[in-house]
Amino acid sequence: MSDQPGRQRYLTVVEVAEIMRVSKMTVYRLLHSGEMPGVRVGRSFRVPEDALEHYLATSIQPVVVDTAADEAGRRTS
Template sequence: MQNADKGTFLTVAEVAEIMRVSKMTVYRLVHSGELPAVRVGRSFRVHESAVKEYLDSSFYNAG
């Protein structure tokens, strides 16, 4: 199978570090469906493009 979408999958801990939130916050986003993830065994992996899209869509313009 060819991987057309280049990039890597991140662990929940890596996503939490990038977003500067707790791992529990990332788990909540995954379970609510706000952040798409793939389940691998008992853990989740989030594609780096999904993190970027989530952060891009979450900008709030104050003022």
């Protein structure tokens, strides 16, 4: 978090990619599509830390595993 109250911390694309454990290209795609807000600084982007936290909190989707399809796949292999 930020050291000074009321001060927004901005992350680089590399920092966001490391936090999310994805490639830089994935972060750029999210920024260009508007799915993740960012600020353009010259030719590079910065992502507000709270915007990343909000994106991660609202992007969580449950993973559904179809065990019947999994069992059928194991029998045929």
